[in-house]
Amino acid sequence: MLKIGLTGSIGMGKSTAAKLFADAGIPVNDSDAVVHDLYAGEAAPLVNAAFPGTMKDGAVDRRELGRQLALDPDGFKCLEAIVHPLVRKRETEFLKRQRATGADMVLLDIPLLFETGAEARVDVIVVVSTDPQIQRQRVLAREGMTEEKFDMILSRQTPDAEKRRRADYLIDTSHSIATTRERVFEIVADLKTRIAKGISGMREIIFDTETTGLDNRADRIIEIGGIELFNHFPTGNTIHIFINPGDQKVHPDALAVHGITDEFLKDKQPFAEVAEQILTFFGDAKWIAHNATFDMGFINAEFARIGLPPILPERVLDTLSMARRKHPMGPNSLDALCRRYGIDNSHRTKHGALLDSELLAEVYIEMIGGRQAALGLGMVGKSNQCSSR
Numbered sequence: 001m002l003k004i005g006l007t008g009s010i011g012m013g014k015s016t017a018a019k020l021f022a023d024a025g026i027p028v029n030d031s032d033a034v035v036h037d038l039y040a041g042e043a044a045p046l047v048n049a050a051f052p053g054t055m056k057d058g059a060v061d062r063r064e065l066g067r068q069l070a071l072d073p074d075g076f077k078c079l080e081a082i083v084h085p086l087v088r089k090r091e092t093e094f095l096k097r098q099r100a101t102g103a104d105m106v107l108l109d110i111p112l113l114f115e116t117g118a119e120a121r122v123d124v125i126v127v128v129s130t131d132p133q134i135q136r137q138r139v140l141a142r143e144g145m146t147e148e149k150f151d152m153i154l155s156r157q158t159p160d161a162e163k164r165r166r167a168d169y170l171i172d173t174s175h176s177i178a179t180t181r182e183r184v185f186e187i188v189a190d191l192k193t194r195i196a197k198g199i200s201g202m203r204e205i206i207f208d209t210e211t212t213g214l215d216n217r218a219d220r221i222i223e224i225g226g227i228e229l230f231n232h233f234p235t236g237n238t239i240h241i242f243i244n245p246g247d248q249k250v251h252p253d254a255l256a257v258h259g260i261t262d263e264f265l266k267d268k269q270p271f272a273e274v275a276e277q278i279l280t281f282f283g284d285a286k287w288i289a290h291n292a293t294f295d296m297g298f299i300n301a302e303f304a305r306i307g308l309p310p311i312l313p314e315r316v317l318d319t320l321s322m323a324r325r326k327h328p329m330g331p332n333s334l335d336a337l338c339r340r341y342g343i344d345n346s347h348r349t350k351h352g353a354l355l356d357s358e359l360l361a362e363v364y365i366e367m368i369g370g371r372q373a374a375l376g377l378g379m380v381g382k383s384n385q386c387s388s389r
Contacts, residue, residue: 001103002104002124002195003105003106004021004107004108005107005113005118005119005121005126006021006107006108006128007109007128008111008127008129008171009163010135010150010157011134011136011138011139012160013128013173013180015030016177017128017171017173017184018030020181020184020185021107024185026107026188027098027101028107029090029091030109031108032109034090035083035087038086039059039060039062040060043060043082043083044059044060046082047060047065047079047082048060050075050082054068065079108121108122112157113125114158114163114166115156115158119166124169125169126167126169126171126187127163127166127170128170128173129160129163129170129171129173130173130174131174134173136150167368168232169368170367170368172326175325179325182325190202202231203228203230203283203285204228204232204317205281205282205287206226206227206288206357206361206364207282207288207357208290208295208354208357208360209221209289209295209299209353210222210223210258212248212249212250213250213253216298217301219248219298220245220298221243221245221271221298222242222243222250222265223241223242223243223352223353224240224278225240225352225353225355225357226353226354227357227358227361228281229361232365234361237281238354239277239281240353241269241274242265242268243269244265245265245270246270249262257350257351271305272305275302279308286315289317289318290334291318292318292321296311296316319363322364322367323337323363323367334363335348337366338362338363341362341366343359345359
C-alpha cells in the first residue's frame with residue numbers, strides 16, 4: 001500500500017488539496033481532524049495537566065491553550081510530546097484498517113511532516129504551496145489571527161522553499177479550484193500507473209528533437225537527445241543521436257535555429273536504423289518534452305514510416321502545457337522559463353537536442369517542486385551509455 005504524505009505551511013491550501021484527494025477516491029487520514037477529536041476527549045485531561053485551566057466541559061479550550069502558548073512558546077514541545085504519540089496511534093489504526101480493505105494507496109495529511117521526521121513514514125511526498133502574498137491574505141482573514149501570531153506559526157514551520165525542494169510532487173493553489181483539482185487527479189493517475197506496473201520508482205525521459213523543418217508530413221528528425229530521470233533524479237544515462245534525413249534537406253530557417261547542416265548529416269544513420277535504439281532507451285518511461293505536440297508529431301510520423309505503432313498520448317507529458325497552467329501570463333518558452341527559475345542558459349547560442357533536454361530537466365523539476373537540489377546535470381555525458389554521433 002503506497003503511503004502519500006501531504007504537507008504544506010499554514011494558509012497554503014492543504015486542507016482543500018486533501019479533500020480533492022478524497023474526491024479522487026484516496027482514503028485520507030487528516031492529522032488536524034485527529035487532533036481536534038483528541039482535544040475533545042482522550043487528550044484533554046493530559047493537556048490540562050500540563051497546562052492548567054485549558055480543559056472546559058471535558059474538552060481542550062483551544063483559545064486558552066493558545067493564550068498560554070503565546071506567553072510561553074517553549075510549551076509547544078511539551079504539548080507535542082503529549083499529542084504526537086496519540087496522533088501516531090490513530091494513524092497506525094487508520095493504516096491497519098485501509099490495508100484490511102485492500103486499498104492500494106492512502107494519503108496521510110501531516111502538517112508538520114518535515115518538522116517531526118514523518119517523511120520517513122511515507123513513500124511519496126506532496127507539498128502544497130502558493131504565492132507568499134496569497135498565503136498571508138488567507139491566513140490573516142481567519143478569525144482571531146494577527147500578524148504576530150502568523151509570524152510565530154511560520155517560525156515553527158519548515159520554510160516553504162525547503163519543503164518544495166524536498167517534494168516529489170508540488171500542488172500550486174495560487175489559481176482556481178479547478179486547476180488544483182486537475183493537478184491532484186494528475187498526481188493520482190501517475191501514482192496509479194506506478195502501482196500498476198509494480199514499480200517503487202518513476203522513470204521519465206526528458207527529450208528534445210531537432211528537425212529539417214516544421215511539417216512532419218515531409219520534414220524529418222535529424223537529432224534527438226534525452227536525459228533519464230528516476231524519481232525526479234538524473235541517473236546520468238542519456239541518449240544523443242544525429243540522424244540522416246535522406247533526401248530531405250535542412251530548411252534555411254531550421255538551420256538558423258540549430259545550425260545542423262546537410263553536410264554534417266551525410267554519414268549519419270537513417271531513422272530506421274536507430275529506431276530500436278531509441279525505443280530501448282525510452283522503454284516504459286514517460287516521454288516529456290516542451291511543446292510535446294510538435295516533438296511527438298515528428299516521432300510518431302517517423303515510426304509510421306517504418307511500420308511501428310505510435311507513442312500513445314497517455315505516455316506523454318507536455319511541459320509547455322504545464323507552464324501555461326502555472327504561469328498563465330507567460331511567457332513560457334524554454335528560455336523564458338530558464339530566466340524565471342534562475343537557470344543559467346547563457347551557453348545556449350543555438351538549439352541542440354541534448355542541451356535543451358538538460359535545461360528542460362531543470363525547468364521541469366522546478367515546475368513540479370521536486371528535489372531540484374539533487375539535479376546535478378553536470379553529469380550529462382559522463383555516463384552517456386546510448387550515444388551516436
